[in-house]
Every structure is written in C-alpha cells, then in structure tokens.
Amino acid sequence: MRLEMGHIYIKDIQFAAESKIEDGILYVSEEAVRAVALEDEKIKSVSFDIAKPGESVRITPVKDVIEPRVKVEGRGGIFPGVIAKVDTVGEGKTYALKGMAVVTAGKIVGFQEGIIDMTGPGADYTPFSKTLNLVMVCEPVDDIKPHDYEKAVRFAGFRVAVYLGELARELTPDETKVYETCTIKEGMEKYPNLPRVAYVQMLQSQGLLHDTYVYGVDAKKIVPTIMSPTEVMDGAIVSGNCVSACDKNPTYVHLNNPVVHDMFEQHGKTFNFVCHIITNENVYLADKQRSSDWTAKLCKMLDLDGVIVSQEGFGNPDTDLIMNCKKIEAEGVKTVIITDEYAGRDGKSQSLADSDPAADAVVTGGNANQVIILPKLDKVIGTLDYVTKIAGASEETLREDGSLEVELQVLTGATNETGFNKLSAR
Amino acid sequence: MIVFKSSFFYDKHTEVTVREKRKQMGSRDYMVITNNPLVLDRLKETHHIVYRDISYEEILREVRDRIHEGHTLLSHPLSGSVKPNETPYKSIMLSERKGEIDEGSVQLIENAIQACRKFIFKSDLYEESVYDDFQLIDWSLLESGMASADVW
Numbered sequence: 001m002r003l004e005m006g007h008i009y010i011k012d013i014q015f016a017a018e019s020k021i022e023d024g025i026l027y028v029s030e031e032a033v034r035a036v037a038l039e040d041e042k043i044k045s046v047s048f049d050i051a052k053p054g055e056s057v058r059i060t061p062v063k064d065v066i067e068p069r070v071k072v073e074g075r076g077g078i079f080p081g082v083i084a085k086v087d088t089v090g091e092g093k094t095y096a097l098k099g100m101a102v103v104t105a106g107k108i109v110g111f112q113e114g115i116i117d118m119t120g121p122g123a124d125y126t127p128f129s130k131t132l133n134l135v136m137v138c139e140p141v142d143d144i145k146p147h148d149y150e151k152a153v154r155f156a157g158f159r160v161a162v163y164l165g166e167l168a169r170e171l172t173p174d175e176t177k178v179y180e181t182c183t184i185k186e187g188m189e190k191y192p193n194l195p196r197v198a199y200v201q202m203l204q205s206q207g208l209l210h211d212t213y214v215y216g217v218d219a220k221k222i223v224p225t226i227m228s229p230t231e232v233m234d235g236a237i238v239s240g241n242c243v244s245a246c247d248k249n250p251t252y253v254h255l256n257n258p259v260v261h262d263m264f265e266q267h268g269k270t271f272n273f274v275c276h277i278i279t280n281e282n283v284y285l286a287d288k289q290r291s292s293d294w295t296a297k298l299c300k301m302l303d304l305d306g307v308i309v310s311q312e313g314f315g316n317p318d319t320d321l322i323m324n325c326k327k328i329e330a331e332g333v334k335t336v337i338i339t340d341e342y343a344g345r346d347g348k349s350q351s352l353a354d355s356d357p358a359a360d361a362v363v364t365g366g367n368a369n370q371v372i373i374l375p376k377l378d379k380v381i382g383t384l385d386y387v388t389k390i391a392g393a394s395e396e397t398l399r400e401d402g403s404l405e406v407e408l409q410v411l412t413g414a415t416n417e418t419g420f421n422k423l424s425a426r
Numbered sequence: 427m428i429v430f431k432s433s434f435f436y437d438k439h440t441e442v443t444v445r446e447k448r449k450q451m452g453s454r455d456y457m458v459i460t461n462n463p464l465v466l467d468r469l470k471e472t473h474h475i476v477y478r479d480i481s482y483e484e485i486l487r488e489v490r491d492r493i494h495e496g497h498t499l500l501s502h503p504l505s506g507s508v509k510p511n512e513t514p515y516k517s518i519m520l521s522e523r524k525g526e527i528d529e530g531s532v533q534l535i536e537n538a539i540q541a542c543r544k545f546i547f548k549s550d551l552y553e554e555s556v557y558d559d560f561q562l563i564d565w566s567l568l569e570s571g572m573a574s575a576d577v578w
Contacts, residue, residue, distance in 0.1 A: 147566070207566035243506070282570065285500055349544045
C-alpha cells in the first residue's frame with residue numbers, strides 16, 4: 001500500500017464569518033462548526049474557543065484530541081465505519097492540518113479527567129500544549145446517560161474535524177511524505193537480509209469510557225488481526241476512551257502513532273516493517289488468553305524476528321502486556337515493550353501490576369504518580385469543578401494560591417505508551 | 427378478596443422467579459463478588475452475587491480468600507482505568523466451582539492488592555452523583571466481562 005501524506009501547516013486559527021484556510025491561517029465560522037456539532041440531537045449546546053501555545057489557558061476535562069484530515073485520492077474517507085462509509089483506507093493521498101487539533105471537552109461523568117495547560121510546567125508534559133487548539137465544550141440534553149453523552153461528544157468531535165479537513169481538499173500541501181508497505185512476499189524478496197519486524201498495538205477495550213473502535217467496530221469484540229500501517233493515518237482506529245488521561249491514546253495519537261512513523265523511518269534500512277498487528281485489552285481473563293494466544297500465533301505465522309508492543313492504560317492491561325510479551329517470546333520472536341509506570345509518588349513501588357523475565361527490553365513513558373505543581377492560569381476552558389476528583393489529584397490538590405498539586409496522570413498524554421509524549425531521560 | 431387474589435398471584439410469580447433464577451444460575455459457572463449496590467440491584471434476581479458493604483481493597487481480599495479456597499479468577503481484579511482508591515467500587519467474577527488452588531489467580535490478586543496501595547485514598551471525597559457514575563462504570567466493566575462469559 002502506498003499513501004502520500006500531504007502536510008498543510010496551520011500557523012494560526014481565527015474565528016471568522018466564513019470557514020477557509022488561507023496563507024496557513026485557519027478561519028473558522030463558529031456558526032458553521034456549531035451546526036456540524038449540533039447535528040446530533042443529544043447535544044443541547046456547544047461552545048467553541050481557541051487556545052494557543054504559550055497562552056495562560058487550562059483546558060479541562062479533556063475527552064479527545066483529533067487532527068483534521070481529508071482523503072483526497074484513493075479508497076474510502078477519513079474515519080471509515082464511523083464518519084465515512086466502510087472501505088479499506090490507507091492508500092492514495094491524504095492531507096492533514098498540522099500544528100493544530102480539535103479538542104473535545106465536557107463533563108461525561110463526575111470524575112472526568114484530562115488537563116491541557118498551554119503554558120507553565122504542565123505544558124512541558126502534554127504534547128497538546130504545542131498545538132493550536134480549537135476546543136469544543138459540549139453540553140448534552142437533560143437526563144442523558146453517560147454512554148450516550150460520550151458517544152455524542154465522540155462523534156461531534158469527528159464531524160467537526162472532518163469538516164475542517166475538507167477545507168484543505170483543494171490546497172497544495174507544504175510538505176509531502178510517502179509511506180509505502182510491501183505485501184508479505186514482496187517484503188521477503190526485497191529485503192531478504194533484513195530482520196522482519198512488526199508493531200503490536202494493544203487497544204483499550206474494557207467498557208464504558210474505556211473503548212476503542214476499529215473501522216467502527218468495538219475493539220473488545222475483535223480477535224487480533226493485521227493491518228497495513230498506513231490505515232491508521234486515515235483514521236481506521238479512533239478513541240472512545242475518556243479515562244487515564246496520561247496514558248490513553250487520543251484519536252490524534254492513533255492518526256500520528258509515533259511507533260508506526262518511526263518504524264517507517266527504519267523500513268528497508270535496518271529492518272523490514274512487515275505489518276501492524278492490533279489486539280485488545282478485555283476484562284475477562286479468557287479473552288486475554290485468546291487474544292494473547294492469537295497475537296503470538298500471528299507473529300509466528302508471519303515469520304517475524306521481532307515486534308514492538310505498545311500498551312494503553314494501566315493495571316488490567318499490564319496483564320495483557322506481559323501475556324503478549326511472554327507468548328511472543330516463546331515463539332522465538334524478540335519483543336520490546338512500551339509501557340508507563342505507576343511507581344508511587346516516591347517512585348519506590350513496583351511499576352507494573354504484572355511482570356515476567358521475558359520482558360527484558362522495556363521502554364517507559366514515565367512515572368504517572370510523579371507529583372507536579374501547576375500554577376494558577378488566567379483562563380479555564382471547560383471547568384475546574386472536577387479537578388480534585390480526577391485521578392492523580394487529592395483533597396490538597398487545589399491550593400490556597402490557586403495552584404494545583406497533582407500527579408502527572410492528570411495531564412493528557414503525559415506518559416503516553418506509544419512515545420507520543422515529552423518525558424525523556426535525555 | 428381482592429387482597430387475597432393479588433397475594434395469590436404474587437406468590438405464584440415469586441415462585442416462578444425463584445425457579446427461573448435457579449435454572450439460570452445453574453447454567454452459569456461464575457459468581458460476582460461486589461461492593462457495588464447497582465450490581466446487586468441489577469443481578470440479584472438472576473445471578474449469584476456476593477455483596478459486601480466494604481472497601482475496594484477489602485473486596486480484593488475477599489476474592490483472595492476465595493481463591494485460596496479453590497475458586498478461579500475469571501475477570502481482572504484491576505479492570506478499568508479508574509484507579510483503585512479513586513473509585514470505591516469493584517466487582518470481580520470468580521468461578522462457581524472449586525478445584526486446586528490456581529496459581530495464576532493468586533499472583534493476579536496479590537499484585538492487585540499491592541497496586542491498590544500505590545494510590546491515595548479519596549473514595550470518600552465525592553458528591554453523591556459522582557458515586558452513581560462510579561457505580562455505572564464498574565457495572566459496565568463487569569457487563570463486558572459477563573458478555574464474554576455468557577457466550578459459553
């Protein structure tokens with residue numbers, strides 16, 4: 001599969017009478033995007049705001065972050081099975097609005113989490129402090145059930161992102177990157193001396209607020225399968241995951257998965273990037289066994305030499321991670337796993353809820369229990385009402401001077417387990 | 427007379443419900459250990475529910491005791507990304523049948539109890555409506571586990 005990704009750099013976002021992109025500036029008609037958001041009758045009202053890097057702005061509670069894209073050539077459309085009709089994506093030409101994001105926020109449940117600070121120490125930990133953010137806060141109709149609200153906000157975000165992506169359809173990209181994968185046979189013939197390596201991505205799939213969708217299918221109902229690594233660039237995987245802000249994968253991360261991108265960088269040079277394997281993280285232990293057995297079986301059948309495994313979330317998924325690692329290694333396939341740590345505020349506790357000697361190559365996204373002080377900022381988009389209730393906060397969270405004492409886990413993307421974060425040992 | 431009639435019908439209905447319940451329970455090989463009142467409310471007529479008004483960590487200990495009696499863990503004790511001690515509710519599925527002590531289950535539950543202590547206790551800080559949300563999330567996690575179990 002060959003996908004041409006056209007990057008259109010957005011330098012600024014402004015509200016205007018008409019939506020358009022001109023000289024790198026995204027003009028957004030509030031009226032138009034409001035109409036797009038309100039297409040769903042479950043949303044009573046929506047407010048839009050713009051947050052720019054460096055501004056004294058705190059966005060919370062964040063639900064999802066989405067990069068607008070448009071499919072210009074090739075099969076299917078962005079977010080297949082969700083917004084576009086079901087069709088295999090990942091080939092042809094796609095444009096992305098780089099440097100910006102649509103951020104959805106709203107109180108789905110009373111302990112909703114996720115903070116994006118656009119300045120200060122918090123901004124150093126969330127990758128979304130560096131993007132120009134069009135924030136939409138959605139209020140639902142009265143007496144709505146949380147899962148209906150979550151779904152309504154999820155879809156509203158995608159619709160607005162697709163609407164904005166469409167504005168780029170006729171533009172010329174500032175930069176174009178080409179991603180090309182081989183079939184199994186082609187890869188073996190083309191790179192006979194390179195190790196065969198795949199990416200195993202674990203998707204959060206436990207239940208309400210913990211869901212991920214693949215071509216519109218709830219990931220808890222899939223068995224592990226293989227994809228072309230370019231499919232995610234067209235939105236084949238989307239997030240319905242609201243909890244665990246620091247180590248969940250917002251849709252933006254699925255679209256820009258750094259493991260996929262970095263593996264493409266090495267494809268044909270140091271290894272042959274064979275495929276993208278997806279699996280789930282269910283709560284039922286027999287499901288875990290089935291999925292990890294299946295993943296290991298696929299690795300064996302594909303004659304892989306190595307895999308990189310990324311996790312999503314904490315606790316329950318630690319077990320899936322270790323089961324995958326152990327079983328894949330037992331098939332003679334080397335693994336490197338990417339996780340994050342809950343090692344306690346002092347960093348002295350055991351980092352994962354599960355372990356095995358086979359997991360001898362581990363990359364960490366950081367300790368989510370690490371404490372950070374977030375100073376008071378001038379403006380809040382969303383609400384601070386829940387900030388003492390979210391994971392990693394406590395009754396001492398809101399201090400007298402208005403600053404917040406929290407753990408890193410409150411910050412969206414702080415310890416992301418695909419490496420889409422700012423923490424580093426360097 | 428009217429009272430007698432309604433009482434008569436009520437008894438008949440109850441009898442059917444109990445018979446039906448036993449039949450349904452017999453077809454399942456799991457019980458649910460929970461401190462979530464919503465789970466009790468939704469499943470008490472159809473499932474074997476062990477409800478205890480105790481903390482998250484105490485539920486884990488209750489489950490550990492039963493694992494040592496020979497029951498097998500069927501759902502992950504740390505299901506959900508809502509952290510232990512953040513949510514007060516936990517529902518866990520265990521096998522109805524007893525056998526040899528399952529080492530995998532012992533390891534999972536011990537790790538879960540250890541993990542629980544890493545999180546600051548704040549389950550008692552919320553407004554009432556937030557508890558409803560926590561109950562619903564726990565129910566949803568359990569429901570997804572039961573959906574898998576009920577396939578058998």
